[in-house]
Amino acid sequence: MRCAVVCCSIVVFALAACTRTGASGKPILIPTAVVRSGDIVGRLIGGALPTLDDPPERPLYVLNVTLDYAGGNVHTQQRIEFVNPTGQTTSEVKFNLPPARRAGAVEFRDVRIFGQAEPLPFELTDAVLTVQLPAPLPPGKAIAMTFNFTFKVPLQEMITGIGGDDTSRGPHSLMCGHWYVMLAPFRDGQWDTPAYVPIGDPYTSELADYEVSILAPEGVTIAGGGDEMRDGRLWRYSLPKARVFAFAASDVYEVDALEEDGVTFIHYVYPEHRHTSAAVLNTAARAVRLFTRLYGPYPYRTLRIVETGRQQGQEYSAMVGIGATIYAGYSGRGARHDLIATTVHEVAHQWWFNVVGNDQIRSPWLDEAFARYGELRFYQEYYDADADWWYGHFILGKERGRLTGAIDLPLSAYPDSRAYINAVYRRGLMFLNDIRKQVGTATLDAAMKDYYQSQIYKIADQDAFFDALARHTSEDLSGLVKGYFAGAVDLPCRISNNAAGCRR
Ligand SMILES: [Zn+2]
Known part of the structure; x- marks a missing residue:
C-alpha cells in the first residue's frame, strides 16, 4: 500500500535551477521542485481548497534539502500530504517545528497549499506553527502543503544528563533529529503542541512515511534513516512507517558495515x-x-x-x-x-x-x-x-x-x-x-x-501494558505499582486481587 502512494509521488529536481552563495563563499545549488504532471498521486481537484483524491494512509513527508555543511544551514523545501486528523471540519492546522524555539534559528519563508501560488497566513510562536487554510478542510479529506525554510543548526551545547537539542552541530559532525515541520498529532480533541523542556525527549509526532533528498557538499558524508540511494552529492532516503526522519552529516566520518x-x-x-x-x-x-x-x-x-x-x-x-x-x-x-x-x-x-x-x-x-x-x-x-x-x-x-x-x-x-x-x-x-x-x-x-504485538505502530499507554500483563498472569501487582507510581493506575482486576474500582 505504501508503494502505491510513495513510489509514485516523485518530485523531480531541477538541480541547477538556482544558486546562492554559502558561508564558505562557494555557490550552493538550491534544488527547485518541479512537478511533472501525472507524477503526483492525489490529483488536485477544483474548489477553494484543493483536496487530494487519493488520501495517504498516513502523513507523507517529502523533504528536499540543500545542506550548507560549513555554515550549518539546512535549506529545506518540504511537502506534506495528510488527512485532516481532527475528525471535524477545520480551518487551521498546527505543526511542531522544534528548532524554532531558539530565536533566529529558523528563517521561515512561506507555506502554501501545494500547487498554489498564494502563500498562506501563518503564525510561528515558539516552536508551534499555526497555518490558516484558505477554506475549511472537511473531516477525512486530505491536502498537500509545502513549506520553504532555512534552519540554522545550533552549536552543540554542553549538557549533563539526558535532554537538550537533538539537532545540533559540533566540530566534526552535524545532527538533525526533530528538525523539520512536523504535523502536530491531534489527540483527545486538541493539537498536541507541547512546550519544550530541557529534559528527556520533548517531542511528539505521528507515524509517517518519508521521501528525502539531501544535496551535500563534496566530501561530506550523509547518514539518514531508511533505504539509501546515492548519486554523487545527492543522497536520497526512503523511510516508511517512522516516528521521525533524522540525518547526520560529517566531513570526517569513516564508515563500516555488517550484514546479519x-x-x-x-x-x-x-x-x-x-x-x-x-x-x-x-x-x-x-x-x-x-x-x-x-x-x-x-x-x-x-x-x-x-x-x-x-x-x-x-x-x-x-x-x-x-x-x-x-x-x-x-x-x-x-x-x-x-x-x-x-x-x-x-x-x-x-x-x-x-x-x-x-x-x-x-x-x-x-x-x-x-x-x-x-x-x-x-x-x-x-x-x-x-x-x-x-x-x-x-x-x-x-x-x-x-x-x-x-x-x-x-x-x-x-x-x-x-x-x-x-x-x-x-x-x-x-x-x-x-x-x-x-x-x-x-x-x-x-x-x-x-x-x-497488540500495540504495533500505535501510541501505547500504560493501561495497554497492564492489560497485556493481565492476559498472562493473575499475580497481584498492586503492591509493586503502589511503590513505583505516583498517579492513579487502574489495574485490571486480575492483577490487583480484585481491588475496589479495578478494571474488568
Ligand atoms: Zn532511551
Missing part, C-alpha cells in the same frame, strides 16, 4: 574511534537478534549507528546517535563500557518508541524503562558474567544519586535531568525487573511480546 539476519548495520564514526566499529556493529546486530526473538522483527533493512557531537545517545527511526564522549576510553573489546550499554539501549528504542510508540513527554517510562530492560536482557544473554556489573554500575551506582522518584511522571514534573534519570531509567528498570521476579521471566516475556 537480513539487516545491514552501518557505523559512521570519527577516525579516532574507528577501532570500536566491530564491537559496536556486533552489539547492534546481537541486540536486534535478541529483541526480534523476544518481541518481533526489526522493521527496516538498515540500521545506522552514527557518532554525534553530543554527550548522550539518542534514538531515531532506523538510526541511533551515540555521543562522542560515550566512546571515550573504550578499547574495542569487552562489554563493561557505556558504549556497549548505550548502543543496546538505543537499538531497543526501535521496538519501544519506534514500532510501539508512546507519549514520550507524558509517559516517558514506557520507552525508557523498556529500553533499559533491554540492556539488562542483553547483558544476561551475551555477557552474563558482566550482568551484575551492569546492574551495579547503571542502576545501583551510589554516585548516580539516590534511588527515588515516581516512574510515571511527565518530563516537566521532574525537577532536573538527574531526578528524571533516577526515577524513569533506574527505578523504571527496577519496576520491570521486580515484575519479572514476581511473575517469572517467561511470563513477563510473553506479556511484553503480547503488548508489543
Whole structure:
C-alpha cells in the first residue's frame, strides 16, 4: 500500500535551477521542485481548497534539502500530504517545528497549499506553527502543503544528563533529529503542541512515511534513516512507517558495515574511534537478534549507528546517535563500557518508541524503562558474567544519586535531568525487573511480546501494558505499582486481587 502512494509521488529536481552563495563563499545549488504532471498521486481537484483524491494512509513527508555543511544551514523545501486528523471540519492546522524555539534559528519563508501560488497566513510562536487554510478542510479529506525554510543548526551545547537539542552541530559532525515541520498529532480533541523542556525527549509526532533528498557538499558524508540511494552529492532516503526522519552529516566520518539476519548495520564514526566499529556493529546486530526473538522483527533493512557531537545517545527511526564522549576510553573489546550499554539501549528504542510508540513527554517510562530492560536482557544473554556489573554500575551506582522518584511522571514534573534519570531509567528498570521476579521471566516475556504485538505502530499507554500483563498472569501487582507510581493506575482486576474500582 505504501508503494502505491510513495513510489509514485516523485518530485523531480531541477538541480541547477538556482544558486546562492554559502558561508564558505562557494555557490550552493538550491534544488527547485518541479512537478511533472501525472507524477503526483492525489490529483488536485477544483474548489477553494484543493483536496487530494487519493488520501495517504498516513502523513507523507517529502523533504528536499540543500545542506550548507560549513555554515550549518539546512535549506529545506518540504511537502506534506495528510488527512485532516481532527475528525471535524477545520480551518487551521498546527505543526511542531522544534528548532524554532531558539530565536533566529529558523528563517521561515512561506507555506502554501501545494500547487498554489498564494502563500498562506501563518503564525510561528515558539516552536508551534499555526497555518490558516484558505477554506475549511472537511473531516477525512486530505491536502498537500509545502513549506520553504532555512534552519540554522545550533552549536552543540554542553549538557549533563539526558535532554537538550537533538539537532545540533559540533566540530566534526552535524545532527538533525526533530528538525523539520512536523504535523502536530491531534489527540483527545486538541493539537498536541507541547512546550519544550530541557529534559528527556520533548517531542511528539505521528507515524509517517518519508521521501528525502539531501544535496551535500563534496566530501561530506550523509547518514539518514531508511533505504539509501546515492548519486554523487545527492543522497536520497526512503523511510516508511517512522516516528521521525533524522540525518547526520560529517566531513570526517569513516564508515563500516555488517550484514546479519537480513539487516545491514552501518557505523559512521570519527577516525579516532574507528577501532570500536566491530564491537559496536556486533552489539547492534546481537541486540536486534535478541529483541526480534523476544518481541518481533526489526522493521527496516538498515540500521545506522552514527557518532554525534553530543554527550548522550539518542534514538531515531532506523538510526541511533551515540555521543562522542560515550566512546571515550573504550578499547574495542569487552562489554563493561557505556558504549556497549548505550548502543543496546538505543537499538531497543526501535521496538519501544519506534514500532510501539508512546507519549514520550507524558509517559516517558514506557520507552525508557523498556529500553533499559533491554540492556539488562542483553547483558544476561551475551555477557552474563558482566550482568551484575551492569546492574551495579547503571542502576545501583551510589554516585548516580539516590534511588527515588515516581516512574510515571511527565518530563516537566521532574525537577532536573538527574531526578528524571533516577526515577524513569533506574527505578523504571527496577519496576520491570521486580515484575519479572514476581511473575517469572517467561511470563513477563510473553506479556511484553503480547503488548508489543497488540500495540504495533500505535501510541501505547500504560493501561495497554497492564492489560497485556493481565492476559498472562493473575499475580497481584498492586503492591509493586503502589511503590513505583505516583498517579492513579487502574489495574485490571486480575492483577490487583480484585481491588475496589479495578478494571474488568
Ligand atoms: Zn532511551
